[in-house]
Amino acid sequence: MRVELDEPKCVASGQCVVAAPEVFDQRDDDGVAILLDEEPAAGLHDGVREAAAVCPAAAIRLVER
Incomplete structure (x- = not known):
């Protein structure tokens, strides 16, 4: 798996850090x-x-391999 984060879309909710x-x-x-x-x-x-899944801004993209 490769993870991509679109920082400009991030709304700083912190849900990704919790997960x-x-x-x-x-x-x-x-x-x-x-x-x-x-x-x-x-x-x-x-x-x-x-x-x-829980990112409210859909700023995280997963590329499954």
Whole structure:
């Protein structure tokens, strides 16, 4: 799996960080999401899928391989 984050679309809700803290973080100054791992390990895929599903701005795109 490859993860793509469209930072300009992010509304800083933090739901991705709650769902997959190993893969997402937030900037301190404005709360916009930061992608920590573009190709997370298989054990993290469920959390990343949840993060994409709950993102209110649809700023997370998953490319399944």
